[in-house]
Amino acid sequence: MDSKYQPLLIEEKIYQYWEKNGYFTAKVNKDKKPFSIILPPPNANADLHMGHAMYVYEDIMIRFHKLIGDEVLWLPGADHAGIETQFVYEKHLKKQGKSRFDFDRETLFKDIWNFVEDNRGKMEKQLKRLGFALDWSRQKYTMDPEIIKIVYETFEKLFKADLVYRAKKLVNYCTYCGTSFSDLEVVYKERVDPLYYMKYGPFILATVRPETKFGDTAVAVHPDDKRYQQSIGKEIEVEGLIGKFKVKVVADTAVDPKFGTGVVKVTPAHDFDDYEISLRHNLPMKQVIDFDGRLNELTGKYQGMRVKAAREQVANDLKNKGWIIKVQEDYTHRVGTCYRCGRVLEPLPKEQWFIKVASLKKKAITLIESGKINIYPSRFKKILTQILDNFYDWNISRQIVWGIRIPAYKCKLKVQSEKLKVEEKWFVSIKKPDKCQICGECDFKQDEDTFDTWFSSAQWPFATLASCSNSKFKVQSSKLNNNVTIKQFNNDFFNYFYPTSVMETGYDIFRAWVSRMIMIGYFTTNQVPFKNVFGHGMVRDRKGQKMSKSKGNVTNPMMMADRYGADALRIALIFETKEGGDLSFAEEKVIGMRNFINKVWNIGRFIFMNLQVKSEKLKIKSLSEKSKVFQNLEKEFKEEKKEYFKYMKSYQFSKALGLIYEFLWHRFADYYIEQLKDKVINGNIEALELLRKIYFGNLKMLHPFAPFVTEAVWQVFNGKQNSILKDSATQFFNF
């Protein structure tokens, strides 16, 4: 044994040993209790960051349950991360002086596929570096054919259950990234813009967007506003930059009479509030900005100008006409921006697929409130229910190629198309339909759009498990409440491990991911996707600032593992971290934990060396006198174990680790070994055996937190062909 624990010489070999001997491989074992976690799939194309290292919580749970004899499954996967990845790829293209528009759909998809494949393996390797006990034989990818098939089936089920519809609605559209987003992906930023007060027919009204004037189809006032009573319901004539036009005056409570002049121009095609007003009053929609971010042919001489330039030009021209009464330069408001590129999003009318969430979210809230799904730490329960409560219909269409193409087909429909509602012109079908049942033609074209990445992610717990069966999974039919027949998953692996035990993620993706998994998971499988949710906090820098590339305060977890060992990094993240709370990461803490790991090693070294001496020189001397020290040590150890199980089972991992840290270092090493040292060196075998027994017990308890050093020492004592994971099960409670 070296006098120092040297992680770099040991960790990789140990991981290979575990993997090769199938310690991470799950199987259906009816004699054991199943315990399963699906790893939140990292982006297939990127390196891991500190946030991913927080999945150590999952490894702790997985290894703990393995040690107490459960049949565990920790299933790894990779996410194609649609927009993220296509965005990275487009930057890559830009460096070569190209853009995505230089390629056709198929070529672009293939190129991105290969680009991702080239980078695949990076994050897998990094997860292994952290010691994660993942079952690699079950690894999944969101672009696997079996997964896509399930995603398609889910979409079809939702469609048949009337929970999917296609409609032309306002969506948040990034004219730079060329795609729409769901409302969850919008990042609101505060901005200071001029607020223009302008003459508008008989009124004066305030707006920050004069360039949308060409798309106005009404003017709105509050129904109780005395100033404008006589105008309500009438049509007014307005002089505009490209000629006179007429709009109706409507009364709507959304208008705040105290803001500005109490009169609002209504531009249904370019503002969410105005769109809502237009629905209430049956107003026409007039789109004047196109998807390229430029004004269109309805804007006369302004056609072709970008929104920002057009705004300045229009404001200027209005001023010259003398129609601008006043400008408030420092008007502060919030605008939606693209979370990818940071540019201002344009609300634009677009025909898209939406999921009706009303019934889904209602059910999801019930599942949480009834305790079918438990949330830890408990304060997240309220947060999650609030998130669900605020859900709007989910726009799942994305205008990018990197993703799962939506299985919807449109046919020519020469005859009746005008009479049909939008969604009735479409066929949702896993395979391309043979023949259109309405017009009899067979000239189908598939929707160009792909699914929002979160649509496939929302299905991850059941999609992964359902596609895990060795034999083809059997299909069972059952009825939905509205008499739609659906297929259900039914294979041994799925049945054994689903619902999964715990979903462990950062609290930052409760909204985008966890809530949707609950909604879609329950809809599809009629069961909860997981019984428990455990949320962890954000890793910040030493000053508590968010880590970000632009700030340059990002710590690479791999670098920490290389310097101090994976164990030290792991426990640095857990030690004295409040569950669910953010943590400030400092290298000094990892150093402190490295020292503890070394202490664990050296306690082993002391015991091991003395055992060697014993067997070499046969200095076996049994002293029947049992000292008080023996009894105290046993008592303290018993107490430690009891506390440990209590903490581990109530998700108080930090406390469990702190307990071992305190016991092993400051009680066991500093006190008891010092007390018994003379006896041990003089050949008291009973003292030595007692120390060994209690040390082994602590190794097992520590193993979920620091798997490498505990296994390394274990093998020093028990031989290279033994594993701390093999021994445990029944003996874990009795050590």
Added chain:
RNA sequence: GGCCGAUUAGCUCAGUUGGCUAGAGCGCUGCAUUCACAUUGCAGAAGUCGGGGGUUCAAGUCCCUCAUCGGCCACCA
């Protein structure tokens, strides 16, 4: 505007049923050390637990209020 979190030693943070002289990591001071470990041991300095009020025999821990910081959410032209 609403909700949530934070405010404890120089720095970063634990402290979940209220209870013995308030803890850890790192840092700091002094001493020790061929005997498992200097990635060590022993000893020590250091905190009016954000301010104020209240409940209680007893509050960092519960209640009210105020302040500062952070996060999430919200339809205001």
